[in-house]
Amino acid sequence: MKIGILGGGESGVGAALLAKAKGHIVLVSxxxxxxxxxxxxxxxxxxxxxxxxxxxxxxxxxxLIVKSPGIPxxxxxxxxxxxxxxxxxxxxxxxxxxxxxxxxxxxxTNGKTTTTNLTYQMFKNQFGxxxxxxxxxxxxxxxxxxxxxEWYVLEVSSFQLEDIVQFKPDVAxxxxxxxxxLDRYNDSITQYRRAKARIAMNLETDDHLxxxxxxxxxxxxxxxxxxxxxxxxxxxxxxxxxxxxxxHNAINVAFAKKMSEAAGVSQGNMNKALENFVNDDHxxxxxxxxxxxxxxxxxxxxxxxxxxxALTAFQKPIIWIVGGVxxxxxxxxxxxxxxNNVKGIIILGEGEKLEQFFKGxxxxxxxxxxxxxxxxxxxxxxxxxxxxxLSPACASFDLFDNxxxxxxxxxxxxxxxxx
Numbered sequence: 001m002k003i004g005i006l007g008g009g010e011s012g013v014g015a016a017l018l019a020k021a022k023g024h025i026v027l028v029s030x031x032x033x034x035x036x037x038x039x040x041x042x043x044x045x046x047x048x049x050x051x052x053x054x055x056x057x058x059x060x061x062x063x064l065i066v067k068s069p070g071i072p073x074x075x076x077x078x079x080x081x082x083x084x085x086x087x088x089x090x091x092x093x094x095x096x097x098x099x100x101x102x103x104x105x106x107x108x109t110n111g112k113t114t115t116t117n118l119t120y121q122m123f124k125n126q127f128g129x130x131x132x133x134x135x136x137x138x139x140x141x142x143x144x145x146x147x148x149x150e151w152y153v154l155e156v157s158s159f160q161l162e163d164i165v166q167f168k169p170d171v172a173x174x175x176x177x178x179x180x181x182l183d184r185y186n187d188s189i190t191q192y193r194r195a196k197a198r199i200a201m202n203l204e205t206d207d208h209l210x211x212x213x214x215x216x217x218x219x220x221x222x223x224x225x226x227x228x229x230x231x232x233x234x235x236x237x238x239x240x241x242x243x244x245x246x247x248h249n250a251i252n253v254a255f256a257k258k259m260s261e262a263a264g265v266s267q268g269n270m271n272k273a274l275e276n277f278v279n280d281d282h283x284x285x286x287x288x289x290x291x292x293x294x295x296x297x298x299x300x301x302x303x304x305x306x307x308x309x310a311l312t313a314f315q316k317p318i319i320w321i322v323g324g325v326x327x328x329x330x331x332x333x334x335x336x337x338x339x340n341n342v343k344g345i346i347i348l349g350e351g352e353k354l355e356q357f358f359k360g361x362x363x364x365x366x367x368x369x370x371x372x373x374x375x376x377x378x379x380x381x382x383x384x385x386x387x388x389x390l391s392p393a394c395a396s397f398d399l400f401d402n403x404x405x406x407x408x409x410x411x412x413x414x415x416x417x418x419x
Contacts, residue, residue: 001025004059006077007068008034008042008049011091014139015066016047018098021145027062029054031077060084066094069135069159072184090163092156095140097166104153104259105134107161107199108175108212110306112136114244114279115175115252116155121277122260123151125269135160136280151263158195159184168202171259173210173231175252177217178305182328193220200226208262210255231255242286243279246313282407284310287414292384295414298391299407304329310391311337317386319344319378321410323351324394331357331393338362344381348374348390349398369399371409372416379417388414 003019005012008030019026028034028042028049042049054077059065065081065088072078081088096103104123106116113136120132127150131143134154143152154169177193185191197220200209209228211217221228231254239245239253253274260270279285285297298310302324311318311334320342331338331354338345338358345365347354355365364381368374378388390410392403400406 001063002061003027004029004062004065005068006030006054006065006071008038008051009068009070010038011068011070011139011141012066013038013041014142015068015091015094016042016049017045018095018141018145019066020045020047022098027058029059056080060086062086064089066091067163069157069163073162088163089165090160092134092140092154092160093164093167095144096164096168098141098147099144099152100147101131101144101149102151102263103169103171104151104263105156105169105172105199106154106175106255106259107156107158107173107196109178109180109196109303110309111175111248111252112155112157113300114249114283115173115255116153117280118244118252118256118273118277119259120153121273122256122265122270123153123263125272126260126263126265127151156199158192161198162195164198164201166202168204169199169207171208171210171262172199172203173255173259174199174212174217174221175255176212176214176305178303179330180303180305180327187328193217197221200228203227208259210258210262212251229258231258239274241274241277243277243284244274245284246309248309248313249284281411282403284313285407285411287411288418290379290414290417293379293382293386293388295388295410296390297407297410297414298389299396299403299410301391301393302395302403303327304331304334304393307391307393308334308337310389311341314341314387314389317341317343317383319346319382319386319388321346321348321374321378321388321390322393323347323349323354324392324396324400324406325350325398326353326394329353329393334393335361343386344378346374346378346381348392350394354393371399371406372413375410375413375417 002025005016005028030051034051123130129150131149135157203226213232282299287295396406
């Protein structure tokens with residue numbers, strides 16, 4: 001087959017490598033510029049690519065188009081191809097068509113990566129031959145190039161789920177659905193919820209589905225005719241691991257254990273994973289304790305729901321570093337948590353809406369345009385026993401390359417305090 005890959009990032013390159021490995025003729029086409037490392041990988045594998053725009057006349061003569069999840073179906077090139085009868089599928093669907101192993105698929109607005117990492121470790125302890133990827137790390141297509149794994153533990157985004165047709169996990173979950181990415185869904189959380197619910201659309205009676213205790217999610221899932229078990233936090237379960245603090249992580253643990261149990265993972269291997277678990281950076285990441293003040297990097301918290309989890313994770317006063325590119329946040333949803341837990345606010349970067357909302361409710365509120373200044377002001381504001389928390393509630397693109405750059409700068413500036 002002649003296969004076109006739209007998008008030259010990790011998902012697109014993974015799909016291109018898989019298509020090439022299966023003997024197909026492959027072209028990668030990217031509207032923007034392809035990163036140098038990806039271009040080198042394509043060149044090493046003799047895969048043709050174009051960047052800086054799509055050549056429609058070439059794409060319309062291909063047999064199949066595999067698109068990266070970041071490309072909406074409303075873009076000109078997708079609409080053109082579909083209008084001309086070209087089959088367009090998503091990267092995760094293409095990977096599924098080549099996969100013979102079993103799949104765990106995890107979606108939700110917040111907590112996906114933590115739950116994916118924890119579930120992966122539980123499965124790894126039990127089965128050994130387990131891969132992890134999807135929306136984090138390696139793309140699904142890259143993982144299934146030699147199709148050698150018994151289990152694939154996948155984080156799956158709503159963008160990826162939009163394009164599934166036959167994709168069917170053996171075990172799946174929806175952790176939660178709260179307002180995020182609504183610019184992709186016409187400002188409609190109903191459309192966003194439906195995209196998440198597609199994870200259940202092909203499940204059969206012997207598959208396992210776990211969902212949050214949320215009436216709207218349950219209602220949506222019921223329309224998919226999938227059998228589902230509702231999960232809530234086990235109040236009796238004590239988790240001492242510092243990477244799993246907070247009620248939200250208790251929920252993540254409950255989901256990971258239920259999915260692992262469904263697949264036959266032993267209690268011993270689940271407990272081992274819980275004891276040894278270290279989460280990815282930028283997710284309530286303890287950085288240092290300096291003069292009895294704890295510094296915590298939660299740069300991945302780019303919406304108010306994620307910040308709500310962070311604000312309630314500590315039983316100590318918080319100096320809150322917040323701000324950036326607002327994504328239509330409703331700060332009233334965390335007003336009580338801020339008033340009850342925050343003793344001072346540092347607005348880093350953009351934050352006029354934040355300042356106006358919390359003005360008069362929290363004192364002091366200070367501003368900073370650089371991370372070093374934010375850390376300096378937060379440290380001066382903090383007393384022994386306090387927590388300095390970077391949990392921005394906003395996108396990072398006003399001052400930083402991405403949330404990782406923002407979090408890394410936070411860590412570096414905190415470490416400078418130790419010099």
